[in-house]
Amino acid sequence: MCGIFGVVSSQQVQSSLIDGxxxxxxxxxxxxxxxxxxxxxxxxxxxxxGKVKNLKSLLVKSKSRGVCGIAHTRWATHxxxxxxxxxxxxxxxxxxxxxxxxxxxxxxxKFLLKKKYKFTSDTDSEVIAxxxxxxxxxxxxxxxxxxxxxxxxxxxxxIGGICDKWPGTLLVACNxxxxxIGIGNDENYISSDMHALSNKSEKFILLSDMEIxxxxxxxxxxxxxxGKKLKKTISNSTKSNIEISKGTYKHxxxxxxxxxxxxxxxxxxxxxxxxxxxxxIFGPNSDKLxxxxxxxxxxxxxxxxxxxxxxxxxxxxxxxxxxxxxxxxEYRYRTVNVPKGTLFVAISQSGETADTIYSAKKAKTxxxxxxxxxxxxxxxxxxxxxxxxxxxxxxxxxxxxxTKAFTSQLVxxxxxxMVLSRTSSLKNIEKTILKQLKSLPSILxxxxxxxxxxxxxxxxxxxxxxxxFLGRGASYPIALEAALKLKEITYIxxxxxxxxxxxxxxxxxxxxxxxxxGLMPDNxxxxxxxxxLAEVKARQGLVYxxxxxxxxxxxxxxxxxxxxxxxxxxxxxxxxVIPMQLLAYYVAIEKKTNIDQPRNLAKxxxxx
Ligand code: G6P
Numbered sequence: 001m002c003g004i005f006g007v008v009s010s011q012q013v014q015s016s017l018i019d020g021x022x023x024x025x026x027x028x029x030x031x032x033x034x035x036x037x038x039x040x041x042x043x044x045x046x047x048x049x050g051k052v053k054n055l056k057s058l059l060v061k062s063k064s065r066g067v068c069g070i071a072h073t074r075w076a077t078h079x080x081x082x083x084x085x086x087x088x089x090x091x092x093x094x095x096x097x098x099x100x101x102x103x104x105x106x107x108x109x110k111f112l113l114k115k116k117y118k119f120t121s122d123t124d125s126e127v128i129a130x131x132x133x134x135x136x137x138x139x140x141x142x143x144x145x146x147x148x149x150x151x152x153x154x155x156x157x158x159i160g161g162i163c164d165k166w167p168g169t170l171l172v173a174c175n176x177x178x179x180x181i182g183i184g185n186d187e188n189y190i191s192s193d194m195h196a197l198s199n200k201s202e203k204f205i206l207l208s209d210m211e212i213x214x215x216x217x218x219x220x221x222x223x224x225x226x227g228k229k230l231k232k233t234i235s236n237s238t239k240s241n242i243e244i245s246k247g248t249y250k251h252x253x254x255x256x257x258x259x260x261x262x263x264x265x266x267x268x269x270x271x272x273x274x275x276x277x278x279x280x281i282f283g284p285n286s287d288k289l290x291x292x293x294x295x296x297x298x299x300x301x302x303x304x305x306x307x308x309x310x311x312x313x314x315x316x317x318x319x320x321x322x323x324x325x326x327x328x329x330e331y332r333y334r335t336v337n338v339p340k341g342t343l344f345v346a347i348s349q350s351g352e353t354a355d356t357i358y359s360a361k362k363a364k365t366x367x368x369x370x371x372x373x374x375x376x377x378x379x380x381x382x383x384x385x386x387x388x389x390x391x392x393x394x395x396x397x398x399x400x401x402x403t404k405a406f407t408s409q410l411v412x413x414x415x416x417x418m419v420l421s422r423t424s425s426l427k428n429i430e431k432t433i434l435k436q437l438k439s440l441p442s443i444l445x446x447x448x449x450x451x452x453x454x455x456x457x458x459x460x461x462x463x464x465x466x467x468x469f470l471g472r473g474a475s476y477p478i479a480l481e482a483a484l485k486l487k488e489i490t491y492i493x494x495x496x497x498x499x500x501x502x503x504x505x506x507x508x509x510x511x512x513x514x515x516x517x518g519l520m521p522d523n524x525x526x527x528x529x530x531x532x533l534a535e536v537k538a539r540q541g542l543v544y545x546x547x548x549x550x551x552x553x554x555x556x557x558x559x560x561x562x563x564x565x566x567x568x569x570x571x572x573x574x575x576x577v578i579p580m581q582l583l584a585y586y587v588a589i590e591k592k593t594n595i596d597q598p599r600n601l602a603k604x605x606x607x608x
Contacts, residue, residue: 002097003099003196004191005070006071007187008169012065012066032047032048032072032074033088034047034055035069035071037168047088049086072086072088094133100606102125124155128157142163143221149173159171159173159174169214170216173212180197188220190215205235206232206235253489257403260404268440272434277430282372293342295324295342297344298323300325300328304406306480306481310477328356344363347373349375371387372386376392376393378391398603400597401485432568443571467514468506470517475529476499488598503535516536518543543558543559545559547562548564
């Protein structure tokens with residue numbers, strides 16, 4: 001994973017490196033570091049465990065000043081998050097930062113040990129530094145050295161490097177991990193994403209797999225692995241320069257939970273016209289394609305996968321289309337059967353999740369009718385791969401635990417269900433969904449007003465070790481999402497279960513210390529969920545029910561019922577996820593955890 005930022009300029013680059021790196025911190029925050037070539041042509045490296053703010057303080061004290069440098073924020077893969085494993089890694093005349101995984105690192109290490117290189121870290125990345133040094137000495141030519149290095153590497157990498165032989169030059173290589181070159185005035189940049197370049201440059205070059213580059217403040221030269229100089233397209237960024245701040249909120253997560261209202265309102269405003277859903281909102285001729293679709297394979301990770309699961313319920317409810325929803329890390333390695341007329345749909349907030357990207361690449365070769373992505377980031381690896389793109393326009397999501405991206409995906413998937421329902425023999429489905437969607441903003445407002453109650457309930461979870469969330473139908477993926485949110489930010493072990501599965505195992509966990517949360521919109525499954533919760537109560541479990549059904553509780557019943565606003569069947573997952581997000585948030589407040597940047601996690605998972 002990790003984030004890489006680099007600058008070569010006529011001015012000193014320290015603050016620019018820190019600024020760029022801070023914007024990449026969502027990619028990992030186990031450690032941070034930078035290397036700068038000083039005026040007397042020495043590589044000055046500063047590294048620290050933890051966040052970029054620690055690096056900033058160290059940099060103030062150090063004498064690292066120069067016009068060319070690279071910086072890195074790490075999410076540990078190989079080697080603990082300790083100082084010696086922090087990037088950049090040095091080898092005599094070179095210093096490099098790496099994002100990705102080098103699969104043949106052990107083999108390369110053996111080769112380098114024979115050449116008397118000394119290893120000081122447990123990372124796979126250090127082999128790149130030594131290899132680069134080896135080939136710089138051998139070829140005395142930056143391009144030839146980079147080509148030789150990349151020919152040896154197996155796996156994924158974005159590499160930014162500096163070398164004291166070429167003081168004003170950034171050395172760059174890319175394969176399977178994203179890297180952009182930003183074109184500035186009298187300075188150029190490298191960055192893992194567009195966002196970190198937003199206040200620096202509007203023009204950028206996207207490096208493709210197996211490309212290398214040498215970059216000075218005035219020039220950018222990109223080469224193929226065969227050494228051919230490439231003419232790369234310079235693109236203009238369409239990303240608006242949105243200033244990202246918490247505003248009056250204490251955490252991005254709570255801000256993003258509340259932004260869900262506007263996201264829903266805007267999606268309805270922008271995609272629904274006087275006569276219903278606008279045509280082809282999933283891309284050119286997409287309506288025609290969707291109407292011919294017989295099967296859909298949804299593929300995603302994390303929260304986006306939970307959105308895919310809900311889409312499967314919705315679509316199979318109202319059409320004859322056969323849907324599967326699959327975790328990308330499973331899909332990418334298994335044998336997949338693709339019947340004629342199957343659409344591949346990738347769902348991803350970032351558009352950079354490695355397993356989702358690899359799955360999409362695999363799908364391209366498997367005869368799908370099309371590759372459609374539902375994504376929040378316009379200039380992402382996933383959108384570039386896709387034939388059709390639906391942008392969710394949720395705005396930058398900063399909190400690692402996804403909230404608003406999920407809702408925006410669900411709205412997109414409901415739109416998709418509307419289009420697909422046109423083939424259905426059931427009457428008026430599209431109109432019913434439309435009506436429910438239009439009612440959603442006011443229902444959401446009423447749902448947010450439950451915050452105070454949820455804040456109180458959260459206190460009961462503070463000292464719990466485990467929690468179960470139960471739901472049936474489309475509320476089952478919401479139970480999964482609720483459990484995911486709770487474990488991500490509170491570190492309480494939580495599981496989401498289809499309520500009917502309770503008796504097949506998890507019931508064994510129930511005792512007077514286990515909170516069990518039932519998600520129970522008043523629909524055809526209510527009685528079944530109530531029976532399942534009765535099984536919990538009979539074993540003294542602590543039951544919390546979120547429902548819009550009026551329940552008659554006896555005075556001795558300790559069940560806590562949270563009365564939800566009534567809502568239509570199709571929009572209920574969007575409504576019921578809100579209190580689950582707030583519950584996780586307030587339990588995390590109680591536990592004083594790092595809500596926006598929980599331990600061990602990262603926002604964008606660019607390694608498998
Ligand atoms: C990480 C994030 C999750 C996210 C998942 C998939 O695990 O922490 O919030 O759901 O990646 O990310 P994507 O960007 O593909 O939706």
